[in-house]
Amino acid sequence: MKQDFSFDETDLQIVAELRKNGRATNQQVAERLGLTATTVSSRIRRMEDADQLRVVAVSDFAAHGFDVLMQLAIEVDSRPASEVAHELAQFPEVFAVHIVTGRYDIDALIVLKDFEDMSHFLLDRLGSVRGIRSVSPSIAVDILRYQFDVAPIEGRA
Amino acid sequence: MANVVLDELDRQLIDLLASDARVSNRKIATKLGVTEGTVRGRIKRLQQDKLISFTAITGLQMARKSQLAFIYVQAEVERTREVARQLSEMAPINAVLVTMGRFNILAMTLFEELDELVEVASDKILAIPGVHHVETSIAVKTVKYNARVAKITEASAMDGNGDEDE
Numbered sequence: 293m294k295q296d297f298s299f300d301e302t303d304l305q306i307v308a309e310l311r312k313n314g315r316a317t318n319q320q321v322a323e324r325l326g327l328t329a330t331t332v333s334s335r336i337r338r339m340e341d342a343d344q345l346r347v348v349a350v351s352d353f354a355a356h357g358f359d360v361l362m363q364l365a366i367e368v369d370s371r372p373a374s375e376v377a378h379e380l381a382q383f384p385e386v387f388a389v390h391i392v393t394g395r396y397d398i399d400a401l402i403v404l405k406d407f408e409d410m411s412h413f414l415l416d417r418l419g420s421v422r423g424i425r426s427v428s429p430s431i432a433v434d435i436l437r438y439q440f441d442v443a444p445i446e447g448r449a
Numbered sequence: 450m451a452n453v454v455l456d457e458l459d460r461q462l463i464d465l466l467a468s469d470a471r472v473s474n475r476k477i478a479t480k481l482g483v484t485e486g487t488v489r490g491r492i493k494r495l496q497q498d499k500l501i502s503f504t505a506i507t508g509l510q511m512a513r514k515s516q517l518a519f520i521y522v523q524a525e526v527e528r529t530r531e532v533a534r535q536l537s538e539m540a541p542i543n544a545v546l547v548t549m550g551r552f553n554i555l556a557m558t559l560f561e562e563l564d565e566l567v568e569v570a571s572d573k574i575l576a577i578p579g580v581h582h583v584e585t586s587i588a589v590k591t592v593k594y595n596a597r598v599a600k601i602t603e604a605s606a607m608d609g610n611g612d613e614d615e
Contacts, residue, residue, distance in 0.1 A: 297508075297510045297511070299511055303511075304511075307505050307507060307511070310504075310505035311504055311505045313503070314470045314471065314503030314504055314505055315470055315471065315503055336471075339507075339511070342508075342510075343508055344507060344508035344510055344511045345505060345506070345507055345508065345511070346469075346505070346506045347469065347470045347471050347503070347504070347505045347506075348466070348467055348468065348469065348470050348503070348504065348506060348596075348597055349463060349466030349467050349470045349501045349502070349503055349597070350467075350501065350502050350503070350504055350596070350597055350598070350599050350601065351463050351467065351500060351501045351597065351598055351599075351601075352499060352500045352501070352598075352599070352600060352601040353598060353599070353600055354453045354500065355453060355455060355459075355463060355495075355500040355501065356598065357453070358598075361546070361600070363519075363546070363548065363550075363555055365551070365586075374590065374592065377590075377592040377593075378592055380592075380593075381592050381593035386593060387593070387594075387595040387598055388591075388593055388594045388595065389591075389592040389593040389594075390517065390519075390588035390589075390590065390591055390592065390594075391588070391589050391590040391592065392519065392586040392587060392588050392589065393586055393587045393589055394584065394585070394586035394587075395584075395586075396586065399519055399586065399588065403598070428550065428551055429550055430546075430548035430549065430550025430551060430552065430555060431548060431549045431550060432546040432547065432548050432555075433547050433548065433549055434530075434533070434546070434547040435544075435545070435546050435547075435600040435602065436533050436534060436536070436537040436545040436546075436547070436602065437536075437537040437542065437543070437544055437545045437602055438543070438544045438545075438546075438599050438600035438601075438602055439543055439544065439599070439602070440506075440543050440544070440557075440559070440596055440599070441504055441505065441506055441507065442506065442507055442508075442509065442512040442514065442515055442559055443506050443508075443594055443596035444508070444509055444591055444594060445506065445507075445508040445509075
């Protein structure tokens with residue numbers, strides 16, 4: 293991770309405007325903040341180039357046909373947890389994997405198209421990963437809030 | 450929620466906007482070989498159907514709160530919905546899922562100092578009537594996180610989409 297990225301109040305104001313309307317033009321952002329469009333444009337580019345900002349469309353699980361969201365608390369045995377986590381991260385159904393403190397070692401969030409996909413995921417996917425001692429699933433039956441505007445940002449290809 | 454029908458153009462549009470939402474309608478139109486009006490109309494429909502929403506994601510160095518914790522809540526079944534609603538209104542909470550499993554509610558929160566997590570989990574949440582037990586688990590390492598797929602709720606749909614004046 294690149295360290296010592298510095299930013300100021302103006303950068304934060306631009307980010308706040310983009311959170312309100314990610315598709316606002318540089319000119320619109322500039323007018324709201326009393327800046328020039330050039331300043332807005334170059335500051336956005338600087339934050340993007342440092343992998344500290346992405347203005348993106350977030351799509352709903354439903355837009356991808358995912359109807360089932362599950363959280364898996366996983367216990368690992370006889371193998372480093374990060375190795376298991378990296379293997380899990382390869383599966384397309386897995387959209388988040390974290391190494392966590394507490395009773396379990398890994399927390400994974402997975403999405404499936406329907407309940408029929410569950411046996412495939414459990415038997416073929418999880419079944420192929422060595423070192424999983426137990427999986428404790430929770431099925432999401434309702435999502436009241438889901439809003440993350442901070443995330444590790446991968447570099448642009 | 451079920452029976453969402455998207456065609457190839459919708460999917461291409463979502464892919465393009467997922468990597469950079471600041472591309473102009475004109476550029477998108479040229480790239481996909483359709484008119485600007487089509488692009489504008491499609492984006493509007495996807496937003497109205499809460500299938501996409503636009504946001505600015507900041508990296509960990511720019512974020513004040515960058516530590517993730519999972520908070521598992523055991524609540525009385527009859528009060529689960531009410532407890533979940535109260536959790537979803539707490540400012541530091543980023544996600545609230547009602548679940549079937551070891552716990553009835555899974556909440557996620559971003560924090561900076563451990564004190565903040567303790568305050569939310571052990572003070573505020575535990576004090577809600579109907580909450581029996583709270584467990585927290587801190588994410589010490591993110592191996593994968595796709596911020597571009599999420600559940601678009603009322604609150605997030607209202608955010609970041611103020612481009613009605615186009």
